[in-house]
Amino acid sequence: MDVKTLCLGVLSLGEASGYEIKKFFEDGFSHFYVAGFGSIYPALAQLTRDGHVTCSNIEQEKRPAKKVYRITNSGVALFHHELAQGYPSHKVRSDFLLQMVFATFLSSARLDEVLTQRSEDLQAELQHIGNYCERDDIPQGGHFALGYAQAVLQAGRDYIENNRDALIAEIKEKDL
Amino acid sequence: MDVKTLCLGVLSLGEASGYEIKKFFEDGFSHFYVAGFGSIYPALAQLTRDGHVTCSNIEQEKRPAKKVYRITNSGVALFHHELAQGYPSHKVRSDFLLQMVFATFLSSARLDEVLTQRSEDLQAELQHIGNYCERDDIPQGGHFALGYAQAVLQAGRDYIENNRDALIAEIKEKDL
DNA sequence: ACGATATATATTGTTCTGATATATTTATTA
């Protein structure tokens, strides 16, 4: 599942521009999937070349021109094919947890700072998802994914709050 | 925090080969950080060029020759500098949750299959971390990171078990 | 004796990330 597949997925819900595809994920699903313009625009270009989407230039008043993409039959077929085979991955890349592994090399003040920041970030993400959930344009399955994200974020935050003091104390001991 | 920093981190715990650096993460911390040889070897080459690590060729009996890397003073300084500034990121890229967002386009049988597989994978990861935790060569902070991983994996698995039937029922309704 | 797994390094093509550039409009705030 690369960015091309991601684009096909969003376009299978309705036509959209590259900007709107990015927003679709930024708004609600940024916790578990982030794609930048540097991936989306080339992906759309290639999908257009391969005939999986069509592109029409829409002039707008008081806005830059849009390129609206629409999925083709071959695009739908490709998307369904991708969904039907293989097992989808779930990857985490956490510089935060990596830093915790190497906590020995951090000052206790810095450690405290990092833990506080992470806890606040998790809280903000939870808030963000909570707000988004109330929208009525969320696709079927979207609520499941958002609920999953909430459960996982909450567990992470609880873990930090319950274990931060012990970790900081450990590192402080080392400092002496 | 790129793969270069990761290598410096592992080497700050003691000398190691590229293979051993990869194993260090595969064994215990693969849940939240994966780096392949395609990133590690070039990173070590660059660190050597820049004088942050030194490399010595160790001939071994009954094993391929090893290149053992040792961190230099400048490497230690660089690593500590990286740890001390900026806020570490925590990124998730889940094709699994993406697939759930687009669950409408899945058959209920396929959805069932994917959910079962994910739940089993989470269970296996939990098991793996549980075993690893009993080792006595885990750096300070490592237990915190492993505990975080366990909390998050468990929350994910619980969420799937508690919500899978409702989601599958929803999708089945759509099928009719 | 055979096949699978472990040890060990390396390359290559493809993809992704992060930063930057450009341009206009709307909303905010001082």
Next chain:
DNA sequence: TAATAAATATATCAGAACAATATATATCGT
């Protein structure tokens, strides 16, 4: 009111990372 920030919109590029593959030997279980 004027300046500034944020939103809308597309695009490119260097550098980083990923996934797959190649090569070679040794061990371990069956």
